[in-house]
Amino acid sequence: MSLPSPSAPADGSLQQGLHQDGRRLTPQRKRVLELFEHRGSGCHLSAEEVHQQLASLQLKVSLATVYRTLRLLADMGFLQELELSEGGRRFELAHGDHRDHHHLVCIRCGRTEEFESEPVLMAGADAAQQFGFKLIESSLNVRALCPNCQD
Ligand SMILES: [Zn+2]
Numbered sequence: 001m002s003l004p005s006p007s008a009p010a011d012g013s014l015q016q017g018l019h020q021d022g023r024r025l026t027p028q029r030k031r032v033l034e035l036f037e038h039r040g041s042g043c044h045l046s047a048e049e050v051h052q053q054l055a056s057l058q059l060k061v062s063l064a065t066v067y068r069t070l071r072l073l074a075d076m077g078f079l080q081e082l083e084l085s086e087g088g089r090r091f092e093l094a095h096g097d098h099r100d101h102h103h104l105v106c107i108r109c110g111r112t113e114e115f116e117s118e119p120v121l122m123a124g125a126d127a128a129q130q131f132g133f134k135l136i137e138s139s140l141n142v143r144a145l146c147p148n149c150q151d
């Protein structure tokens with residue numbers, strides 16, 4: 001099995017990704033991407049959830065294929081992979097204007113909430129400037145227990 005080459009631009013630019021990789025968007029990959037676009041930005045889906053949604057649309061796709069498709073769409077720059085909990089990775093749309101937000105994630109059930117924080121963005125910008133790095137994104141992932149999972 002050969003892994004897809006990571007051709008996505010570092011900043012996850014959707015436009016650039018479309019231009020470079022549009023030809024590689026098979027109907028099935030498009031369908032998965034549409035699931036995310038239909039739900040809108042701010043939705044974070046696991047492979048299992050995508051698999052369930054496809055099944056509810058009468059689309060028979062194996063979970064392994066869903067995993068591969070999600071990883072590929074992330075490599076192509078359409079989706080962003082969030083390594084939030086041990087329970088499973090989640091994916092969200094990699095929109096340019098939907099980058100500077102942060103995630104609060106329940107490590108038990110995977111519930112994910114977004115929040116914004118100016119101080120986090122400023123801390124990222126400060127650190128990048130201090131070391132002469134070119135800033136691309138500052139995001140904070142907070143691992144926590146949601147109200148339902150606090151026993
Ligand atoms: Zn998000």
Ligand SMILES: [Zn+2]
Pocket residue numbers: 106107108109110111145146147148149
């Ligand atoms: Zn929870």
